[in-house]
Amino acid sequence: MTEVAKNIIQLRLTNQLRCLYTIIRDENTKRADFVFYSDRIIRLLVEEGLNQLPTKPKNVVTPTGATFHGYEFEGKICGVSIIRAGESMEQGLRDCCRSVRLGKILIQRDEETAMPKLFYVKLPSDISKRYVLLLDPLLATGGSASMAIEVLKQKGVPDERIIFLNVLASPEGIKVFQEKYPKIKVITGMIDDGLNEHKYVLPGVGDFGDRYYCV
Amino acid sequence: MPDSLSAQATQYIPPWKSPYIIGIAGFSGSGKTTVAQKILQEINEPWTVLMSMDNFYRPLTAEQREKAFENEFDFDKPDALDLDLMCECIKSLKEGKKTEIPVYSFASHSRTNQKITIYGVNVIILEGLYTLYNPDLAKFMDCKVYVDTDLDICYSRRLLRDIVERGRDLEGIIKQWDKFVKPNSVRYVKPTMQSADIIIPRGTDNKIAMDLLIEHIHRQLAAKSAEHLLQLKALGKVEKPIDYNKVHVLPSTNQLEGMKTILLDRDTPYDSFIFYFNRVASILISHALDFIEYVPSRADNRPVISPTGLIVKDTMFIKDEIIAVDIIRAGDCFIPSLKKMIPGVKVGKLLIQSDSRTGEPHLHTEKLPALNTDCNLLLFDAQVISGAAATMAIKVLLDYGVSEERVVMCTYLATEAGVKRISNAFPKVTIVVGSLGTSDPSRKGVDHDMDSWMANRFIDARYFGTD
Numbered sequence: 125m126t127e128v129a130k131n132i133i134q135l136r137l138t139n140q141l142r143c144l145y146t147i148i149r150d151e152n153t154k155r156a157d158f159v160f161y162s163d164r165i166i167r168l169l170v171e172e173g174l175n176q177l178p179t180k181p182k183n184v185v186t187p188t189g190a191t192f193h194g195y196e197f198e199g200k201i202c203g204v205s206i207i208r209a210g211e212s213m214e215q216g217l218r219d220c221c222r223s224v225r226l227g228k229i230l231i232q233r234d235e236e237t238a239m240p241k242l243f244y245v246k247l248p249s250d251i252s253k254r255y256v257l258l259l260d261p262l263l264a265t266g267g268s269a270s271m272a273i274e275v276l277k278q279k280g281v282p283d284e285r286i287i288f289l290n291v292l293a294s295p296e297g298i299k300v301f302q303e304k305y306p307k308i309k310v311i312t313g314m315i316d317d318g319l320n321e322h323k324y325v326l327p328g329v330g331d332f333g334d335r336y337y338c339v
Numbered sequence: 340m341p342d343s344l345s346a347q348a349t350q351y352i353p354p355w356k357s358p359y360i361i362g363i364a365g366f367s368g369s370g371k372t373t374v375a376q377k378i379l380q381e382i383n384e385p386w387t388v389l390m391s392m393d394n395f396y397r398p399l400t401a402e403q404r405e406k407a408f409e410n411e412f413d414f415d416k417p418d419a420l421d422l423d424l425m426c427e428c429i430k431s432l433k434e435g436k437k438t439e440i441p442v443y444s445f446a447s448h449s450r451t452n453q454k455i456t457i458y459g460v461n462v463i464i465l466e467g468l469y470t471l472y473n474p475d476l477a478k479f480m481d482c483k484v485y486v487d488t489d490l491d492i493c494y495s496r497r498l499l500r501d502i503v504e505r506g507r508d509l510e511g512i513i514k515q516w517d518k519f520v521k522p523n524s525v526r527y528v529k530p531t532m533q534s535a536d537i538i539i540p541r542g543t544d545n546k547i548a549m550d551l552l553i554e555h556i557h558r559q560l561a562a563k564s565a566e567h568l569l570q571l572k573a574l575g576k577v578e579k580p581i582d583y584n585k586v587h588v589l590p591s592t593n594q595l596e597g598m599k600t601i602l603l604d605r606d607t608p609y610d611s612f613i614f615y616f617n618r619v620a621s622i623l624i625s626h627a628l629d630f631i632e633y634v635p636s637r638a639d640n641r642p643v644i645s646p647t648g649l650i651v652k653d654t655m656f657i658k659d660e661i662i663a664v665d666i667i668r669a670g671d672c673f674i675p676s677l678k679k680m681i682p683g684v685k686v687g688k689l690l691i692q693s694d695s696r697t698g699e700p701h702l703h704t705e706k707l708p709a710l711n712t713d714c715n716l717l718l719f720d721a722q723v724i725s726g727a728a729a730t731m732a733i734k735v736l737l738d739y740g741v742s743e744e745r746v747v748m749c750t751y752l753a754t755e756a757g758v759k760r761i762s763n764a765f766p767k768v769t770i771v772v773g774s775l776g777t778s779d780p781s782r783k784g785v786d787h788d789m790d791s792w793m794a795n796r797f798i799d800a801r802y803f804g805t806d
Contacts (some may be wrong), residue, residue, distance in 0.1 A: 139633040140625070142655035156561045163458045164625075164680065171622060184604035186792040187806070194600025195593070218616060320647065330646025 133311045148329050156183050158335050165313050166216035169289045173257050192266040202248050205259040209333035213259040231268040240267045251278030263293035266300030283307035294325045328332050351764035352460045353734045356435030364470040365486030366524045368493035370542030375466045381553045386462050392467025395425045398449040407448050412509040415523035422473045429479050459702045471531040485535035486542050564699050571727050575760040586770045612801050620676035627749040627771045631715040632658040661715045669721035669799040691728040700727040710739045718748045721798040726757030730764050743767040754793050
């Protein structure tokens with residue numbers, strides 16, 4: 125991983141990562157492949173996100189009887205996905221943390237005002253004591269992410285305990301986080317060139333949710 | 340691999356390169372096969388093959404075949420055998436190459452479509468009338484045996500064998516004996532006794548001679564094993580720092596340290612062990628995939644267009660097929676994670692086990708898909724301790740045609756000595772390691788050594804629940 129700016133962390137750009145993105149960006153990629161390769165990227169993001177969590181020293185006895193001075197994970201976590209696209213990242217989190225709690229937030233664009241509107245929130249009751257991995261594959265304008273973060277903050281989650289995972293980000297979205305939420309860690313797979321007039325990331329992957337869920 | 344170019348101390352010569360070849364000659368009916376089988380039984384190692392020169396009979400023409408069915412064809416003169424092909428095969432085996440041996444059918448007097456593939460053998464026992472006839476062939480042999488049985492006894496054995504076992508008629512047998520077998524034996528076979536190292540009068544009945552022969556072979560094989568071990572040891576002793584351009588240790592992260600602690604804890608329940616090993620395996624495989632070959636454009640240069648209608652720059656594609664090979668059983672621990680990342684991947688398997696007494700690695704089985712110089716080869720073993728098994732495995736892959744620079748070995752726990760040994764033998768191989776320890780494998784089982792777990796194989800036993 126590479127910390128491109130304070131609290132903005134990008135996956136290390138290797139040929140393998142370029143290869144994965146080439147596949148999901150290609151408009152001719154079939155849904156099964158889009159899902160498969162997105163999931164691989166999501167897995168890398170989840171591992172990177174979990175790496176932000178603290179550990180504390182722990183000694184264990186190995187099968188040979190020797191003492192090993194290791195570490196154990198500290199702090200409880202939960203995942204919060206922004207419906208619908210964010211749910212595509214839940215399985216990747218479950219693959220790494222078997223019984224992780226998952227909250228959900230539904231934010232949709234109000235047809236009249238074109239502003240994001242909060243429709244639905246279900247979160248673990250003790251969320252204020254947990255580290256929150258916020259899941260949404262695309263960070264475009266940062267509108268819905270900001271709204272979700274405001275919900276989390278209202279529930280008592282401090283900024284420094286929120287880690288926002290996304291597959292693809294726009295420079296505009298990154299800027300929103302740097303200005304509004306400098307203490308929140310953003311983990312992204314790649315930062316693209318910009319947004320078009322329909323607020324799509326460029327060159328992007330198109331509508332992530334549509335391609336993942338086939339609408 | 341240009342063996343001559345690499346320094347002596349950094350060469351790995353597996354036991355199947357320069358196998359020990361025993362040649363056994365003698366008259367028809369002299370008891371060559373019985374002697375050969377007795378040796379095979381006494382050596383009692385799976386990497387020994389018994390090869391009959393009968394496989395190298397020349398295929399007959401239609402006319403010759405007709406004669407053969409009337410007992411009029413001379414099978415007993417040296418010309419009836421394809422000695423050149425035999426020389427070629429033995430030479431190839433002596434060089435440690437995978438070699439195909441023809442199969443001859445006496446029913447049709449021709450070579451069958453079948454071929455016997457021989458690879459990875461340590462000892463070859465070759466028996467036949469003319470084993471010692473051709474000096475070019477004899478020079479490949481380490482032990483030349485001539486079974487000297489009286490011709491009359493040979494005749495009576497042959498009569499019995501051909502009538503009882505092969506159901507042939509007496510007249511034909513007598514005709515063949517008088518016309519071909521006897522004169523050829525005296526003229527061509529008998530003189531080859533001169534080039535033998537050991538002459539055994541009366542065959543296996545001669546207990547003293549057999550004991551001496553077998554004892555000699557045992558001594559030679561023990562010396563060969565000792566040399567192999569010594570060479571492996573020397574590979575680990577080369578004072579050369581690890582080349583971190585080729586050996587990549589996963590950067591330490593909170594998650595990796597936490598998972599390592601769980602995996603090393605002897606009280607971790609099985610389901611957690613499997614779960615966390617699979618997670619670590621995914622991270623390792625992902626890291627290994629950074630070292631395979633990629634190309635920036637498709638073969639036909641077609642651009643990649645995103646759904647937003649823009650041409651995607653900075654594209655990358657995997658070049659050539661990825662093939663996985665695992666060393667049974669520890670390498671198997673990676674396969675579930677691998678299948679999740681590359682669902683259709685072909686997986687080859689190698690069974691290499693160390694002799695419990697000497698620690699010498701032996702190749703028991705190799706089941707590999709078609710390999711060539713262009714494939715991206717991922718080799719898996721959960722732990723590298725002495726590095727001997729991995730060194731042997733890589734040698735097999737190279738013998739099968741894989742290029743050294745395209746082998747990526749992937750392992751979780753490795754000792755520095757083990758990694759050095761592999762790198763010294765194969766400097767172009769990439770090695771991806773989860774955790775590199777300094778433990779000395781020779782201090783196996785020493786409790787107060789903080790890294791003693793490094794020197795013990797435990798991952799596979801825990802993963803499969805057989806500890």
